[in-house]
Amino acid sequence: MTRRDVIVGVGAGAVGVGAATFAPDLLRGGSSSQPGAVKTVTSLPADDPTPGWFHTSPKREPQPPLIGDAQAPWVVIGAGFTGLAAARQLALNFPDDQIILVEAQQVGFGASGRNAGFLIDLPHDIGAPDYIGNPETANQILELNHTGQTILRELVEQHQITDAQLRHSGKYQGAVEDSGIAVLDAYRGGLEKLGQRYEMIEGKDLPEHLGTSFYRKALYTPGTILVQPAGLVKGLANSLPENVTLYENTPITGVEYGAKTILHHASGRITADKLVLANNAFGTHFGFLERAILPIFTYGSLTRPLTPAEQASIGGKKFWGLIPADPFGTTLRRTHDNRILVRNSFSYNGDGRARPGYTDKVVKAHRESFERRFPALKDVEFEYTWGGGLGMTRNGQGFFGELRPNVYGSLGCNGLGTVRGTATGVLLADWLAGKNHSLTEFLLTAPKPVSNPPDPFLTVGVDFTLWRGQSKAGLEA
C-alpha cells in the first residue's frame, strides 16, 4: 500500500486497492454502447431519511418530477453542487437554450446537503511529505478552490441565501496523538512553502477557541468558509435562471447513446443534444469510469441545540469548525444554532446506496468521540445521524471533460466537492461554450482517475483499507 491508499478526512484523499495501476479503457462502457441499445442504470441513489442539515434548514417545496417525454439542447444529471453550478452556467452561456436539470431525490437530500459544510481553500496532498507537494499543482488547486468559494459566496450574496449561514470563520486542524502532531508540523512547512497564512495554537489555549481541552495542538488557517450545506443548495436550486427546468424525484434509469442521448425515467424519456453527468460516483452506472470512482460513505451526527447553561459550561467561540489531523479522525463543528456536529466513520457501499440500519452502528462511535471531547455534555443527545456518499478515487483525481461525443462530466469529488464541484461545474459549462480559463487546461490535462481490480478483490481491498485506517486513528477518532 502506498500513502495514497488512504482517505484524508473528508478533506481530500484517495482510496483504492493496492498500489498497482490498472489501466483499462476507463471510458469503455459508454463509448462502446451500440446506438439504440438501452443501457440500464444499475444502481439509483437511496440515501437514509435522517440528514440533519436537510431537516433543520427551512422546508422547501421540491420541483415536480417529470411526467412523460421532454427534450432539450442540454441535460444535466445530478443537482448537487456540481450539477447546480453546471446548469446555472450553461443557462447563462446559452440564454436562448432550455437546460434540463434532473435529480433522483430532492435537492439537499443527497451528499451535497449531507456534508460537514467546509468550503476549504487550501490543497492537502496526502501523498507529499509536507502535504503540499509540487507547488505548481498546489497553486492550481488553491486557485480552483478559491474559484469555487468565490462563486458560492457571490451567489449567496446575490440571491440573499441566508439559510446558507455562510461565515468566513477559517478552520482548525486538531491533533491529539503524536502522529497527528507530526502531521500538523509537516503541513505547517508546506503552507510556508505555499506562502499561506496559519497560526499554530497550543493545547492550553484551545479551550477558549473550541470549548474543549481535548486537543494538544491545532493549526488554524483563516481561508475556510463554513456553511449550512442543505440550506445552501436549497437556496441555489431556488435561484436557478429561468431557462433551467429542474425535475426532482426523477431518477434516470436507462440511457441510449447515439447522435443524441436518450434518457429513460419512470414515465418517459428525455432527449438531450448534449448531456452533462454531474452525479459523482453514480456516473459509473452510466458506463464510464467503472471501478475508478468508489462510493465511500462517511457519517455525521448533530446534537440538539445546546442550552445557554450548556454553552456556558463549555465556553469557547460561538461558531467554529475543526478537521482532524488523521484522515480517519473526527470532524467537529459548533453550528450557528448552537449544535455540535460530529463526523467520522467510513464504509464502502459498492452500489452507492445507504445501508439500512448502519447509522445505528455509527452513532455509538459518534457518541464516544463526542463525550471524549465534551464530557460536560454527556447528557446532550444527538437529534440526527446520517451517512452520505463520497466519490473517491485511488489517485485522488477527479474526471473533467468529454466522456464520449456529446457526453461530458465532472465526476469524482474526492471528499471536497463543495468547492471543487462548484468550480468544475462552471468551468465545464464555460468550456462547452468555448470559453477557456487557465484552470480549464489544468483540469483537462490532469491525470484521470485510475481503475481498480474487480470484485471480490475490490470490496475486500477497500474494506481492509478503511478498517486499517479507522483502527489506527486512536484518539483522533
Ligand SMILES: Cc1cc2nc3c(=O)[nH]c(=O)nc-3n(C[C@H](O)[C@H](O)[C@H](O)COP(=O)(O)OP(=O)(O)OC[C@H]3O[C@@H](n4cnc5c(N)ncnc54)[C@H](O)[C@@H]3O)c2cc1C
Ligand atoms: C458526511 C459528509 C461530510 C462531508 N464533508 C465535506 C466538507 O466539509 N467539505 C466538502 O467540500 N465536501 C464534503 N463532503 C463531500 C461533499 O458532500 C461532496 O464532495 C459533494 O456533495 C459532491 O457534490 P456533487 O454535486 O459532485 O455530487 P453529489 O452531491 O453526490 O450530487 C450528485 C447527485 O446526483 C444524483 N443522481 C445520482 N444518480 C442519478 C440518477 N440516475 N438520476 C438522477 N439523479 C442522480 C444524486 O441523487 C445526487 O443528488 C462530505 C460528504 C459527506 C457525506
